[in-house]
Amino acid sequence: MLELSGKLKQLSGLSTTSPPSLLRVVTTPALPKVLARDAAYLCQSAEIPVGFRIYMALESNREFLESVPSGERRAVLPDSASFLREGDIMRVSPSSGSYRVVFRSHSNHVSILLTERCNHYCLMCSQPPREVNDDWIMNEVENLLPMIPIHTREIGFTGGEPTLYGDRFIRLLECTKTYLPRTAVHVLSNGRIFSDLTFSEAYAAVKHPDLMIGIPLYSDDPVRHNYVVQADGAFDETIQGIINLKRLKQRVELRVVLHLQTIDRLTNLAEFITRNLLFVDQVALMGLEITGFTRGNLDKLWIDPYDYRDTLGRAVDILSAYKIPTAVYNHQLCVVPEGVRRFCTRSISDWKNEYLPVCSSCALRGRCGGFFSSGVRYRHSDHVQPITTA
Amino acid sequence: MSRFKEIEKFQAPPQGGYQLLPFRFTALEPEVYVATNLAGEYHLLRSDALCALVHHELSPRSADFIDLRAKHFVTDSRSNVSTDLLALKVRTRYRTLAEFTALHIFVVTLRCEHSCPYCQVSRQTQDRAAFDMTRETADKALNFVFRSPSTNIKIEFQGGEPLLNFEIIQYIVTAAEQRNLSKRRNLRFVIATNLAEATEDILRFCADHSIDISTSLDGPQDLHNQNRPRPGRNSHQKAVEGISLARRVVGRDRVSALMTTTAKSLDRVKDIIDEYVRLEFPGIFLRPLSPYGFAVKTNAIAAYSVVRWLEFYKEGLEYILHLNRLNIPFREFYASVILRKMLTSEPSGFVDLVSPAGIGIKAIVYNYDGVVYASDESRMLAEMGDMTFRLGQLATDTYEQVMLCDNLLGPIEASMTTSVPMCDECAFEPYCGADPVYHHAVYGDVVGRKPESAFCARNMGIFRYLITKMRDEPTTKQLFMRWANS
Numbered sequence: 014m015l016e017l018s019g020k021l022k023q024l025s026g027l028s029t030t031s032p033p034s035l036l037r038v039v040t041t042p043a044l045p046k047v048l049a050r051d052a053a054y055l056c057q058s059a060e061i062p063v064g065f066r067i068y069m070a071l072e073s074n075r076e077f078l079e080s081v082p083s084g085e086r087r088a089v090l091p092d093s094a095s096f097l098r099e100g101d102i103m104r105v106s107p108s109s110g111s112y113r114v115v116f117r118s119h120s121n122h123v124s125i126l127l128t129e130r131c132n133h134y135c136l137m138c139s140q141p142p143r144e145v146n147d148d149w150i151m152n153e154v155e156n157l158l159p160m161i162p163i164h165t166r167e168i169g170f171t172g173g174e175p176t177l178y179g180d181r182f183i184r185l186l187e188c189t190k191t192y193l194p195r196t197a198v199h200v201l202s203n204g205r206i207f208s209d210l211t212f213s214e215a216y217a218a219v220k221h222p223d224l225m226i227g228i229p230l231y232s233d234d235p236v237r238h239n240y241v242v243q244a245d246g247a248f249d250e251t252i253q254g255i256i257n258l259k260r261l262k263q264r265v266e267l268r269v270v271l272h273l274q275t276i277d278r279l280t281n282l283a284e285f286i287t288r289n290l291l292f293v294d295q296v297a298l299m300g301l302e303i304t305g306f307t308r309g310n311l312d313k314l315w316i317d318p319y320d321y322r323d324t325l326g327r328a329v330d331i332l333s334a335y336k337i338p339t340a341v342y343n344h345q346l347c348v349v350p351e352g353v354r355r356f357c358t359r360s361i362s363d364w365k366n367e368y369l370p371v372c373s374s375c376a377l378r379g380r381c382g383g384f385f386s387s388g389v390r391y392r393h394s395d396h397v398q399p400i401t402t403a
Numbered sequence: 404m405s406r407f408k409e410i411e412k413f414q415a416p417p418q419g420g421y422q423l424l425p426f427r428f429t430a431l432e433p434e435v436y437v438a439t440n441l442a443g444e445y446h447l448l449r450s451d452a453l454c455a456l457v458h459h460e461l462s463p464r465s466a467d468f469i470d471l472r473a474k475h476f477v478t479d480s481r482s483n484v485s486t487d488l489l490a491l492k493v494r495t496r497y498r499t500l501a502e503f504t505a506l507h508i509f510v511v512t513l514r515c516e517h518s519c520p521y522c523q524v525s526r527q528t529q530d531r532a533a534f535d536m537t538r539e540t541a542d543k544a545l546n547f548v549f550r551s552p553s554t555n556i557k558i559e560f561q562g563g564e565p566l567l568n569f570e571i572i573q574y575i576v577t578a579a580e581q582r583n584l585s586k587r588r589n590l591r592f593v594i595a596t597n598l599a600e601a602t603e604d605i606l607r608f609c610a611d612h613s614i615d616i617s618t619s620l621d622g623p624q625d626l627h628n629q630n631r632p633r634p635g636r637n638s639h640q641k642a643v644e645g646i647s648l649a650r651r652v653v654g655r656d657r658v659s660a661l662m663t664t665t666a667k668s669l670d671r672v673k674d675i676i677d678e679y680v681r682l683e684f685p686g687i688f689l690r691p692l693s694p695y696g697f698a699v700k701t702n703a704i705a706a707y708s709v710v711r712w713l714e715f716y717k718e719g720l721e722y723i724l725h726l727n728r729l730n731i732p733f734r735e736f737y738a739s740v741i742l743r744k745m746l747t748s749e750p751s752g753f754v755d756l757v758s759p760a761g762i763g764i765k766a767i768v769y770n771y772d773g774v775v776y777a778s779d780e781s782r783m784l785a786e787m788g789d790m791t792f793r794l795g796q797l798a799t800d801t802y803e804q805v806m807l808c809d810n811l812l813g814p815i816e817a818s819m820t821t822s823v824p825m826c827d828e829c830a831f832e833p834y835c836g837a838d839p840v841y842h843h844a845v846y847g848d849v850v851g852r853k854p855e856s857a858f859c860a861r862n863m864g865i866f867r868y869l870i871t872k873m874r875d876e877p878t879t880k881q882l883f884m885r886w887a888n889s
Contacts, residue, residue, distance in 0.1 A: 136407060234469050235472070235473075235482035236413045236414055236415075236469075237410065239413045239481070240408075243408060245413065249483055249484040252488070253487065256491065281473060285474075287746075287747070288444060288474075289491070289492065291747075291748065310407065327877075327881070330881050330884075331881075334884035334885045334888055335884070335888050336888060
C-alpha cells in the first residue's frame with residue numbers, strides 16, 4: 014500500500030500561516046524558469062538547479078538538500094513517498110507541516126475526494142462521513158483540475174456524497190468538461206439528489222461527453238436498503254433518481270457491495286434490476302473493503318466470498334441473461350466460480366492493491382485483481398489458493 | 404451504544420398496515436397459488452399466505468411479504484416508489500401498441516404445387532391470371548403499408564407458394580425500397596416458401612435485398628412427405644436442398660423453418676426435433692394445427708385433442724431441455740414468447756398471443772384479389788364463406804375506411820382479455836392474448852366460453868407447465884431467462 018500522505022520534516026522557508034498549495038513534482042533539473050517557479054523539485058542528486066518553488070528530498074537522500082542554496086524553501090519527505098514521479102501533484106500544508114499526493118501521473122486510478130460529508134451512514138462505509146464544513150476541499154479541486162494533464166484517460170469524483178455541493182457540483186462537472194475534454198469522468202453518488210428532476214436536468218445539461226455515475230443499490234427490499242445505508246427514505250429517492258437520470262439519457266452504473274446483509278437477496282436484487290431498471294448501463298458486484306466502518310461492523314458484515322460464490326454465480330447469470338453489462342469488482346479469481354472469472358475486473362486502485370504470498374505461484378495472478386491492502390491485513394477469504402492451470 | 408440502528412428501526416410501524424396493488428391469482432396446484440401483478444411478475448404462495456395477504460394479515464417480516472413488496476403486489480409506508488415503477492413497466496409492456504401495424508402480409512398467389520391436407524388456404528393449381536396479385540393491387544397495398552406509422556415495417560410474402568409469382572415479389576420489393584428512400588422505415592422482407600421452386604437466381608435476389616426465408620419443415624423425411632404431398636413425393640428433399648442453398652446464398656441466419664403438428668406427428672416429437680437439430684436450426688416452434696381451411700375440411704383438427712397436443716408439447720420441451728443439458732443450445736420458440744412475457748417487462752413482438760388482439764393493428768393481410776383481411780386466418784375463414792374479418796377492398800376503400808371499420812374495431816374491443824369474462828380475473832392474463840378469429844371460427848363469437856376453449860386450455864397448460872418447471876428446476880429457470888431475452 015502506498016502512503017499517499019504524511020509529515021514533512023525540516024520544513025523551512027514557508028510561513029506556517031500560509032495556506033495550503035498544490036505543487037507539481039518535478040525531477041527534470043533543466044526546467045525553464047517560468048515552469049520551475051511553481052513546481053517542487055525532488056532532488057535526485059547533489060546537483061541542484063535554481064529557480065524552483067521548493068526543494069524536497071526523501072529521508073534517505075536528505076543530504077542532497079545540503080546543496081540547496083540557503084534561503085530557498087525546502088522539506089524532507091518520508092521514504093514512503095519514494096513512489097513520487099515527475100508530473101505528480103501534491104498538496105503542501107505549511108500550518109500542519111503535512112503533504113498529500115492528490116494526483117499521480119502514472120496511475121490509472123485518479124480518484125478525487127470532494128467532501129467527507131454524506132447523507133448516508135452505510136454499515137460498510139470505507140470513508141466514514143464527518144459532519145464538517147470542508148468546502149476547502151472543493152476549492153482545492155477547482156484549482157487542481159487545470160493542473161491535470163489534458164491526456165488523462167479517466168478521473169473519478171468520490172466522497173462522502175459529492176452532490177451535496179448542489180449547483181457547485183454541477184459547475185465542477187462543467188469545468189471538468191472544459192479543462193479535460195477527452196477525459197472520462199466517473200462519479201460516485203448515492204443518487205438521492207437526482208430524485209429532484211430539476212437537479213437531474215442541470216446535470217444532464219452539462220452534456221459531458223464521457224460521464225458515468227455509479228449509484229449503490231443494496232437490495233430489492235426497501236427496508237433492507239435503508240438499513241444498510243442507515244437512512245429512511247433512501248431507497249425511494251435513489252430509485253427515483255436512477256429513473257430521472259435514465260429518462261435524461263445519462264449513463265448510470267449500479268453498485269452492489271456484497272456482504273452478510275446483502276447476499277441473501279442478491280439474486281432477488283438481480284431480478285429486480287432486470288424487471289425495473291433494465292436500462293442501466295452497468296452493474297458492478299463488489300467485494301467488501303475492510304476499512305472504515307466495515308472493521309467495526311465486521312461481525313454483521315463478513316461472509317467469506319467462497320461461501321457466497323454460488324449466489325454470486327447465479328446473480329451474474331441472471332444479469333448477463335438479460336444482457337446487462339456486469340462486472341465483478343474486488344474479488345480474487347480463486348474464490349469465484351470459473352464462469353464468473355471473465356466478469357472480474359482489476360478494480361482495486363493501484364496504491365492499495367496487494368497479493369498474498371501464496372499468490373506468487375498462481376497461473377492467473379496477472380489477470381487477478383488481488384486484494385485491498387486492508388483485506389490482506391484484516392480479513393480475506395480462507396480459500397485463497399493458487400490456480401495451477403490457466 | 405452503537406452508532407448504527409438495527410433493521411427493525413427501518414420497518415413500517417405495525418399499526419400502519421399495507422395496501423394491495425392490483426393483482427390476480429389462480430390455483431397452480433392444491434394449496435399453491437400463482438399471483439401476477441399488472442406488469443406480469445409472478446409470485447407463488449401457499450393458500451394460507453394468500454388468505455393472510457388479502458385480509459391484510461400477512462406479517463411485514465415474512466419472506467412472502469418482502470418478496471411481494473419488492474415485486475409491487477403490495478405497498479406500505481416504507482416505500483412509495485412502487486406505483487411509479489409499476490407504471491413504468493406497464494407502459495413499457497404496451498409501448499408497441501402506439502407503433503401500430505408492423506407486419507404486412509401480401510398473398511401474391513393462391514397457386515401451389517403442394518397439396519397438404521392441413522393447408523390453411525384453398526390452393527389453386529391453375530389459371531395464373533385469376534389467382535395472382537397484379538401490379539395495380541400491389542401498388543395499392545403498398546400505399547396502405549406506408550400509411551402505418553410503425554418505424555418497423557415487415558412485408559411478408561405468402562401464398563399459395565409465393566415463388567410461383569416471383570415476378571410480383573421483385574416488383575413489390577423494388578417499389579417498397581424506392582418508397583422507403585423518403586419514408587425511412589426499418590423495412591424488412593420475408594418470404595414464406597416451401598423452397599421447392601427456389602433457384603439460385605431467386606435466392607440471389609433475396610440476398611441482394613435482405614429478404615429472409617421462412618420455410619416449412621414438418622420433421623424427418625417420411626413424416627414430412629406424408630404431411631406435405633407434392634408431385635414426385637420429394638417435398639422433404641426439396642426443402643432440405645432449398646435450406647442448404649438459401650443458407651449459402653442468402654445467409655445462414657436468414658433461413659428459418661416452421662412445423663405443423665398433425666396426428667401423425669404426435670408420437671414423433673423427438674424425431675422432429677432431431678431433424679431440426681440435424682439441420683442446425685437454433686430452435687423449433689412446436690405449433691398446433693389451426694382450425695381453418697383444408698384442416699377443417701379434412702377433419703385433421705378433430706384428429707387430436709388439446710390434452711394430447713399438450714403431451715406432445717411437454718415431451719418435446721423435456722427433450723429440448725435434455726439437449727441443452729448436453730450443451731446443445733436449442734430453443735422452443737413458443738415457450739420463448741411466453742417466457743418473455745413472464746420474465747421480462749419488454750413488449751412481446753408475437754402477433755398471435757397478445758391483447759388487444761393483433762388483428763389489423765399488428766398484422767394485416769392483402770389478398771391477391773385486393774381484399775384486405777384482419778389476419779391470415781381471417782382470409783381462411785373468408786375462403787370458407789365467412790366474411791366476418793373482411794376489412795375492405797384495396798380498389799375501392801380508403802385506409803381510414805379499412806382501419807376504422809366495425810369488422811376490425813368491434814372484435815378487438817370485445818375480445819380484450821382485461822375485460823373478457825374469466826380472462827379478466829385469470830392470473831395468466833398478462834401472458835395470454837385475445838384470439839377473436841379463432842374463437843369466432845370455432846365457437847361462433849369472438850369471446851367464446853373459456854372453459855370450453857381449446858385456445859385457453861392449451862395456453863393455460865403451457866403457462867402452468869413453465870411456471871412449475873421454473874420452480875422445480877433452477878437451472879431450467881436460468882435457461883428460460885436466456886430464452887426470454889433471445
